[in-house]
Amino acid sequence: xxxxxQLQPAMLRVARMYVSTTAVAEEVVQETWLGVLRGLQSFxxxxxxxxxxxxxxxxxxxxxxxxxxxxxxxxxxAGDDLDAPAVDPSRFDSPEGxxxxxxxxxxxxxxxxxxxxxxxxxxxxxxxRAIATLPPMQAEVIRLRDALGWTSExxxxxxxxxxxxxxxxxxxxxxxVRGALERYLSSEAT
Amino acid sequence: MGRDLTCKELVELxxxxxxxxxxxxxxxxxxxxxxxCDGCTRYLAQMEATIRAxxxxxxEQVPDEQKVVLLAAFRNWRTI
Numbered sequence: 001x002x003x004x005x006q007l008q009p010a011m012l013r014v015a016r017m018y019v020s021t022t023a024v025a026e027e028v029v030q031e032t033w034l035g036v037l038r039g040l041q042s043f044x045x046x047x048x049x050x051x052x053x054x055x056x057x058x059x060x061x062x063x064x065x066x067x068x069x070x071x072x073x074x075x076x077x078a079g080d081d082l083d084a085p086a087v088d089p090s091r092f093d094s095p096e097g098x099x100x101x102x103x104x105x106x107x108x109x110x111x112x113x114x115x116x117x118x119x120x121x122x123x124x125x126x127x128x129r130a131i132a133t134l135p136p137m138q139a140e141v142i143r144l145r146d147a148l149g150w151t152s153e154x155x156x157x158x159x160x161x162x163x164x165x166x167x168x169x170x171x172x173x174x175x176x177v178r179g180a181l182e183r184y185l186s187s188e189a190t
Numbered sequence: 191m192g193r194d195l196t197c198k199e200l201v202e203l204x205x206x207x208x209x210x211x212x213x214x215x216x217x218x219x220x221x222x223x224x225x226x227c228d229g230c231t232r233y234l235a236q237m238e239a240t241i242r243a244x245x246x247x248x249x250e251q252v253p254d255e256q257k258v259v260l261l262a263a264f265r266n267w268r269t270i
Contacts (some may be wrong), residue, residue: 004260009249026256030263037264085202087233092198101196103229110232110239118239119246127244147243163211170261171205176242 004033007050011057011145014159017077018058018065018134028064032057038055047157050150054158079135082168086175108186125179130180134173142173195223200230204237 013034015025035056044054065071093104110118116124131139140159144150150158156166195203200223206212207220224230 004257005252006249006254008252026259030260033260034263085198086204087198087201089198092196101198102227103197106229107232107236110236113239119243123243124247127240127247131244138201142244143247146241147247148249149245167205167209167211171202174205174237174240175201177244178237181240181243182236 005051007053010140010148011054013136013140013143014054014057015061017140018070018072019062020065020068020070024064024068025061028061030061035060049153049155051056054161058158058160077119077135077137078165078169079138079172081135082172084172086171087179108182110185113185123184126180126184127177130177131173134176137161138169138173138176141169142177145170146174193214195219197223197227197230197233199228200224206235208237208241 010028011029014026015032016022017026019025019028032053036053039056043049047055091104093102119139131142134142137159141155141161144155144158145152152163152166152170155161156163159166161169200220203212203216203220207217212220224234
């Protein structure tokens with residue numbers, strides 16, 4: 001069941017993006033595994049196995065979602081803040097100012113933070129909570145890329161994203177998670 | 191060579207830089223800005239630390255009920 005352990009949580013989340021309830025998402029995932037078994041012989045290894053499984057999953061989930069009359073515009077999954085700045089503009093001087101658009105307050109130096117704090121339970125909680133507040137597609141891209149270590153190509157294929165979309169979603173997601181960590185680490189500082 | 195990047199512009203290029211998708215000329219501007227800017231060097235280090243910390247997250251355990259349902263489906267499939 002290793003493959004199930006590895007992929008099932010992400011499969012459920014992705015299915016849930018397209019269908020209305022967790023129960024339906026579970027059915028979609030089940031149907032996907034059966035589709036995987038049926039199609040395994042035709043799997044040609046042109047993509048990774050997990051990418052191929054997610055293609056099957058998203059096809060089934062989208063069809064199911066359409067049948068439910070649930071058609072979601074890309075923006076509702078991706079979020080409407082893709083053009084928002086990665087860093088609060090007030091952190092920079094104006095372009096006409098003395099540092100010509102440079103930092104008005106430097107970011108903190110994190111190099112002195114001990115590993116056990118940076119990677120400790122509380123920090124990971126902060127990251128998890130930050131990811132949970134992201135629009136679903138941003139959350140899934142950062143989870144697959146940074147938490148599960150998928151390549152950009154795998155994520156693009158699995159979630160049916162263009163190269164630009166994948167990068168922009170990852171950029172927004174990482175910027176917000178970094179921001180959450182910054183708030184947490186600076187409030188803990190002294 | 192074009193004008194220099196501002197810090198505000200650099201932070202928006204960081205994902206393209208880390209992904210290796212920005213063009214060579216842009217990469218050179220990025221790196222020469224970085225070499226002279228403590229703020230952006232720290233920002234990049236923060237981003238790398240964020241990615242490393244996110245990399246230690248683990249998935250939730252798959253509940254046993256879900257596995258039981260799946261195993262039953264797999265078993266049925268094999269006997270068809």
